[in-house]
Amino acid sequence: MNKSLASTLDRSWIGWNGILQVDSHVLPYWANLIETIISYTSSIHSGLRGVSSRALTEPVWSSRWSTQCLLLLVLALPLTTKVVSTARFRRAMSLSPGEQCRNIPLAPYWIPGIYHLIPLLWNPVQAILSITNKNGQGNLFRLRAGGTSFTVITNPDHIVTTFKHSRFLSSKSSTMRAAKYLLDTPPSIMAFYEADDSGMSPEPRKGSKVAPGDRILYKQVHSHQKYLASPYLEPLAQRYLDSLSHNLEALQIGDDWVELPDLYEFCQEVVTEAILESMMGSKILELNPTIVEDFWSAKKFSPEYFRGWPRWLVPKIFRARDRVLAAIMKWHNYALAHGDHTTMEDQDPDWDPIWGSKYVKARAHFALQMKPLTARARAAEDWGLMFGANGNTAPSMFWFILEVLKDPGLFAKALADIDPCVSENGSININALGERPFLQSMYAEMLRLRTSSLLSRIVEYRDITIGGHRIPRGEYILMPNDAVHFSTQAWENAGRPLKIPLREFDAERFLVASDKGQQFNQDGLSGLWIPFSGGDRMCPGRHILKLEIFITFACLFLRYEIRAKASEVDGVKCDMKYQGLGALPPDRRVPFRIRRKTQEEAQGPMQRHSEAFGNKQR
Numbered sequence: 001m002n003k004s005l006a007s008t009l010d011r012s013w014i015g016w017n018g019i020l021q022v023d024s025h026v027l028p029y030w031a032n033l034i035e036t037i038i039s040y041t042s043s044i045h046s047g048l049r050g051v052s053s054r055a056l057t058e059p060v061w062s063s064r065w066s067t068q069c070l071l072l073l074v075l076a077l078p079l080t081t082k083v084v085s086t087a088r089f090r091r092a093m094s095l096s097p098g099e100q101c102r103n104i105p106l107a108p109y110w111i112p113g114i115y116h117l118i119p120l121l122w123n124p125v126q127a128i129l130s131i132t133n134k135n136g137q138g139n140l141f142r143l144r145a146g147g148t149s150f151t152v153i154t155n156p157d158h159i160v161t162t163f164k165h166s167r168f169l170s171s172k173s174s175t176m177r178a179a180k181y182l183l184d185t186p187p188s189i190m191a192f193y194e195a196d197d198s199g200m201s202p203e204p205r206k207g208s209k210v211a212p213g214d215r216i217l218y219k220q221v222h223s224h225q226k227y228l229a230s231p232y233l234e235p236l237a238q239r240y241l242d243s244l245s246h247n248l249e250a251l252q253i254g255d256d257w258v259e260l261p262d263l264y265e266f267c268q269e270v271v272t273e274a275i276l277e278s279m280m281g282s283k284i285l286e287l288n289p290t291i292v293e294d295f296w297s298a299k300k301f302s303p304e305y306f307r308g309w310p311r312w313l314v315p316k317i318f319r320a321r322d323r324v325l326a327a328i329m330k331w332h333n334y335a336l337a338h339g340d341h342t343t344m345e346d347q348d349p350d351w352d353p354i355w356g357s358k359y360v361k362a363r364a365h366f367a368l369q370m371k372p373l374t375a376r377a378r379a380a381e382d383w384g385l386m387f388g389a390n391g392n393t394a395p396s397m398f399w400f401i402l403e404v405l406k407d408p409g410l411f412a413k414a415l416a417d418i419d420p421c422v423s424e425n426g427s428i429n430i431n432a433l434g435e436r437p438f439l440q441s442m443y444a445e446m447l448r449l450r451t452s453s454l455l456s457r458i459v460e461y462r463d464i465t466i467g468g469h470r471i472p473r474g475e476y477i478l479m480p481n482d483a484v485h486f487s488t489q490a491w492e493n494a495g496r497p498l499k500i501p502l503r504e505f506d507a508e509r510f511l512v513a514s515d516k517g518q519q520f521n522q523d524g525l526s527g528l529w530i531p532f533s534g535g536d537r538m539c540p541g542r543h544i545l546k547l548e549i550f551i552t553f554a555c556l557f558l559r560y561e562i563r564a565k566a567s568e569v570d571g572v573k574c575d576m577k578y579q580g581l582g583a584l585p586p587d588r589r590v591p592f593r594i595r596r597k598t599q600e601e602a603q604g605p606m607q608r609h610s611e612a613f614g615n616k617q618r
Helices: 007-012 025-051 064-094 117-122 124-135 158-163 174-183 187-196 216-227 233-250 263-280 285-289 291-299 302-307 315-338 357-370 373-390 393-406 406-419 437-449 481-485 488-493 542-559 599-603 604-616
Strands: 142-145 148-151 257-261 451-459 464-466 469-471 476-480 561-563 581-583 592-596
Touching: 064 142, 117 124, 117 142, 124 451, 124 476, 124 481, 158 464, 158 581, 174 187, 174 302, 174 373, 174 451, 187 216, 216 315, 216 357, 233 263, 233 291, 233 469, 233 542, 257 291, 263 285, 263 291, 263 357, 263 373, 263 393, 263 592, 291 315, 291 373, 302 581, 315 373, 357 373, 357 451, 373 393, 393 406, 393 437, 393 542, 393 561, 393 581, 393 604, 406 437, 406 542, 437 451, 437 542, 451 481, 476 481, 542 561
Parallel strands: 148 476
Antiparallel strands: 142 148, 257 592, 451 476, 451 581, 464 469, 561 592
16 A cells, blocks of 8 residues: 655655655665665675674674775666666657657656655756756656656647546646645645545536535636636726726825836735735725735745745744734634625625625635634635735736836837727726737737746546557646747747747737737647646636736826836846746846826827837836
8 A cells, every 4th residue: 555655745844745655665675775785795795805703793884895885886776777767768758659658758767766756846847847858848758756657748739638638637636735735724624625526517526425515626616717707807807997096096106206126026016905905805905904015925935835844944934824814814704794795696796895806705605604614724715815816916017017118119019009998088998908919919928938837637537648648547747838838849830930039028929910900819829828727727817817917007107107227127037936836026126216197198198108218218
């Protein structure tokens, strides 16, 4: 019977996915290996030096010569393993599709039994990319951590096929990992999540044992898909616009230039408060004046949370998260005493200050009906909502602004694309804004270049076939979007010639010529552009994220002028510490200047204001 490595890692404060297992033969394997080596060196020592019977009973390592021999053999084992496994892997990866081995090749490794555990624990995306960069994207390959196998898919066609098999796959392991390590869901509640085997369809899967009212994973996904799409999307976006506009007007910035230390921090403050108010109501902000600061203090430690560091080792990062959880529980207590979370009918208001949107009310409604979900567990749920709603928006907004600060011509085109959506009195047509071709291309390119996600699935319900290989039930599948977002060959094969390399920003990469002019187009890019995953588990927040980015950009530059020195914006890169965790933050602070536009400037067409910007930017 297999021994769970995840539980072992938890006890030793290193956890990765809560799913890894090591066969029970691994430790005996190493014990037998060392015993064999000692026995072997002992026989050599006896034969060559003629030791006495008394010497044979002494520890082998008492001899300097035997110790050296032991070390040599121990070092030779991983080296030999690496050479042999590399040769096998390269041969398998070089075969044409018609010659492929029946078994998916195992990537090179150093230590039998351990395999790829260490790189998977530390940086799984980089481990996969290093293999892909050396061997290409044509074939599937496997990684192992003890007795658990992971099939890695980096071929766009294979990724599309995987998404088509969504009904046989599950992302439960990723959900469990996030609940345990990121959200700090109480251990006593984890079994409740694990028990939901009902699937994602309205009707539970045949053989499911979970009660209809306890379908926690299904209800989570269903609430996302329902309340983050039409007809609920438009009022949610309008509430965001209203909140953001109010906050921008309230900034203590006049028509004289003001120096601010960091553009990313500015985006965090401006965007997060508007998102929290539009989704969760204004009362949570009133009750917790420092919640925006507390959220980002905790968010920056997300890599440490996912690695499972223990509280006693790094108490600072846990205190940051504890403050957010305490703030949410304070809001929950107030809302339950003074609000009504059941007002979700069509005739009910789309928003109220206590509970916020119908989306949050729906989540509260099903959570309160599930007896195992304690107040602490419900707070962890909404910490997860807060993380998902804000964690990608602020960094995405930062990169959107940074690109126009670097290129005045790009800035002029972006403003010109916004202008038809802004009325003479400054009001914004949200639906029209979301359909602007140039903005959509900029947005898609920003996500391609600045997001890094490791998409994870488990083959839960039936064996599937990908690229001619059978992937059995119980197998994990990993798909890093970095591998396809930067694959020159794959993009050219898709009929997308590269005017600008994929490692650089091209605002027009997703535009194609048509009778109506340049139009936003993603034809042929299935499996190539996957910042939001795919299949039936595609990120439901993608629609509101796009509108939030466009609204913020339009509202900000309607009211303010922003500049930054070329020396401050050139060379800014993504902070790869967060690789695999979504939208990447910048690797440094970016100082900038900002001033409020005069009334005359703010009332004219937006593109008129880009000329001065272009002349003075640098």
